[in-house]
Amino acid sequence: MLxxxxxxxxxxxxxxxxxxxxxxxxxxxxxxxxxxxxxxxxHQDIVDVISRYFEIDKETLKLDIRKSEGxxxxxxxxxxxxxxxxx
Amino acid sequence: MAGGSLKRCALEGKIIVITSxxxxxxxxxxxxxxxAALALEGKQVAVVDMDIGLRNLxxxxxxxxxxxxxxxxxxxxxxxxxxxxxxxxxxxxxxLIPASQSDNKDILNPEAMVRFCKxxxxxxxxxxxxxxxxxxxxxxxxxxxxxxxxxxCTPEISSVRDADRVIGLLYARSITPKLIVNRIVxxxxxxxxxxxxxxxxxxxxIELLGLVEMxxxxxxxxxxGVPLVLQKESSAGQAFRRIAMRLNGQKxxxxxxxxxxxxxxxxxxxxxxxxK
Ligand SMILES: Nc1ncnc2c1ncn2[C@@H]1O[C@H](COP(=O)(O)OP(=O)(O)O)[C@@H](O)[C@H]1O
Ligand SMILES: [Mg+2]
Numbered sequence: 001m002l003x004x005x006x007x008x009x010x011x012x013x014x015x016x017x018x019x020x021x022x023x024x025x026x027x028x029x030x031x032x033x034x035x036x037x038x039x040x041x042x043h044q045d046i047v048d049v050i051s052r053y054f055e056i057d058k059e060t061l062k063l064d065i066r067k068s069e070g071x072x073x074x075x076x077x078x079x080x081x082x083x084x085x086x087x
Numbered sequence: 088m089a090g091g092s093l094k095r096c097a098l099e100g101k102i103i104v105i106t107s108x109x110x111x112x113x114x115x116x117x118x119x120x121x122x123a124a125l126a127l128e129g130k131q132v133a134v135v136d137m138d139i140g141l142r143n144l145x146x147x148x149x150x151x152x153x154x155x156x157x158x159x160x161x162x163x164x165x166x167x168x169x170x171x172x173x174x175x176x177x178x179x180x181x182x183l184i185p186a187s188q189s190d191n192k193d194i195l196n197p198e199a200m201v202r203f204c205k206x207x208x209x210x211x212x213x214x215x216x217x218x219x220x221x222x223x224x225x226x227x228x229x230x231x232x233x234x235x236x237x238x239x240c241t242p243e244i245s246s247v248r249d250a251d252r253v254i255g256l257l258y259a260r261s262i263t264p265k266l267i268v269n270r271i272v273x274x275x276x277x278x279x280x281x282x283x284x285x286x287x288x289x290x291x292x293i294e295l296l297g298l299v300e301m302x303x304x305x306x307x308x309x310x311x312g313v314p315l316v317l318q319k320e321s322s323a324g325q326a327f328r329r330i331a332m333r334l335n336g337q338k339x340x341x342x343x344x345x346x347x348x349x350x351x352x353x354x355x356x357x358x359x360x361x362x363k
Contacts, residue, residue: 013279020286023244027251027290 032065032072039063046076055081100131100208103215103334104233106257106264108249110220112241113269116305116315118217119147120324121237123314124331126181130212133172135184137229138219139194142186148175149312150183157187159194162203168210177314182211192224197231204232213334222256230257236264237296237334242271242282251291265296267330272301273347284344297330299323300345 034042043063050056061078105118115136122134135158136144145151153173161171161184168184175181187194207214216233219225230236236257240250250266257264268284275281284298304321308314315324316331322345333340 015280016276016282016286017279019244019282020290023247023282023290026244026248030248030252 029072034065050076050078052084054083057081098212100211101213101235102204102208102233103213103235103237104218104229105215105237105239106218106226106229106253107239107246108220108222108253109240109246112246113239113267113299114220115143115147115217116309116323117237117239117267117269117299117327117330118215119144120315120327121331121334122213122215123148123175123178123181124316124328125213125215125335126175126178127316127328128331128335129180130335131180131182131210132213132215133182133184133207133211134215134217135207136186137216137225139186139190139192139225140188141219142188144217145173145183145185146312147309148183148314150175150185154185157185158203159187159190162195162199168206172210177317192219192228195224195228197227200228201232222253226253226256230260230262233262236262237267238264238291238293239267239269240287240291241269242276242284242287244282247282247287247290254291254293263293265294266291267297267299268295269299270301271298271345273345277347295342296333297326297342298345299326299330 043061046063047056047058047061050061051058056078061076064075064077066073066075105114105121107114115138118134122132126132134144134148136142137158138144139159142157145154150173156166156171158171160166161168171184172182173185175183204214216229218229238250238253238257240246254264266288268287271284272281276283284295288295300322302321302323304318305315305323308318308321308324315321316328318324326343326345329340329343
C-alpha cells in the first residue's frame with residue numbers, strides 16, 4: 001500500500017514485473033501440457049514399474065497432473081493389494 | 088523482371104527465415120529492412136514473401152504494381168526465378184519474390200521449397216523468407232529450407248510466449264535462432280511498464296541480434312514505400328542496418344539499447360492519440 005503510493009510519487013510503476021511473472025508461469029504451464037497419448041504411455045509404464053514390487057489393481061490406478069500456483073505435481077494413486085516377495 | 092540481370096555470386100547463399108508465431112510483431116518490416124540493408128552492404132539479396140494468400144511484403148517495399156509472376160509460379164516451374172524476382176528501384180542488388188494472392192498455403196510444400204531454395208542459393212548471397220504468422224503449413228514451408236532463423240517479438244506477454252513456442256519448434260529442427268525485440272518504447276521500459284529486453288532475453292534464453300524501437304518512421308516508410316533503412320533519422324531503420332551488419336559477419340558490433348527522448352514520445356503519443 002505504502003509501497004504503491006511511493007511508486008506513484010516517483011512515477012515508477014510495476015506492471016512489467018507482473019507481466020514477467022505471468023509470462024514465466026505461462027511458459028512453465030505450456031510445457032507441462034501433456035498430450036493424451038503421452039499420458040496413456042506414462043500410465044502403462046508406471047503400472048509396469050509398480051507391478052514389479054507390489055500387487056496392484058491395474059484398473060484403479062489413477063494418474064493426474066495437478067496444477068497449482070507456481071508448480072505442478074504428477075499424482076499417482078493406487079491401492080496396494082500386497083507386497084511382492086523378493087523371490 | 089524489368090530489365091537488369093542477376094549477378095552470380097561465388098559461394099552458395101544463405102537462407103534465413105524471419106519468424107515469430109504471432110502476427111503483427113514486425114516480421115515483414117524486418118524482412119524488408121534487413122534485406123535492404125544487406126543489399127546496401129553490397130550483397131545480392133532476395134526477400135521472399137511466404138504469406139501465400141495474404142501478401143504484404145510487396146506493398147511495404149513499394150513494388151506492388153510491378154508483380155507479374157510470383158513464388159508459386161516459380162516453384163511450379165511456370166516461370167524462371169529471374170522472372171519472378173522483381174528488382175528494387177532504389178536499392179541495387181535487392182530483389183523481391185512476391186507471394187501469390189489467389190492460392191492458399193497448401194499449394195506449396197516443404198520439399199518443393201527446399202528444392203526451390205537450392206536454386207535461389209546459386210543466385211543470391213542472402214535469401215530472407217518472410218514467414219507467415221502461425222505454426223502450420225506456411226511456417227513449415229518457410230522453415231524447411233532455412234539455414235538460420237531470426238525470431239522477432241515485441242515486449243508483450245503474448246508475443247514472447249509465441250516466440251518461445253516457435254524457438255522450441257526451431258530447436259527441434261536443429262536450428263538455433265537469434266532474437267530481435269521490436270517495438271520497444273524506452274519511456275515505458277524506464278517507467279517499469281514494459282518488459283525490458285533483458286527480461287525477454289532472460290525468459291527466452293537465446294542470443295540477441297538486435298533491439299528496435301517503436302518508431303513512427305516505420306509507418307511513414309510503409310505509407311510511401313521508401314525503404315526505412317534509407318531514412319537517416321529513423322532509429323528503427325538504423326537499428327535494422329546494424330542487425331544486417333551483425334548477420335553479415337560483424338559479430339562484435341555492439342547492440343544499441345533504445346534510449347528515451349521525451350520529445351519523441353510526445354510526438355508518437357500525439358500521433359496515436361494517447362499523449363498526456
Ligand atoms: N518498430 C516499429 N515501430 C512502429 N511500428 C512498427 C514497428 N515495427 C512494426 N510496426 C508496425 O506494426 C505493424 C505490423 O508489422 P509487420 O511487419 O507487418 O508485422 P508482421 O509481418 O509480423 O505481421 C505494421 O503496421 C508496422 O508498420
Ligand atoms: Mg507479415
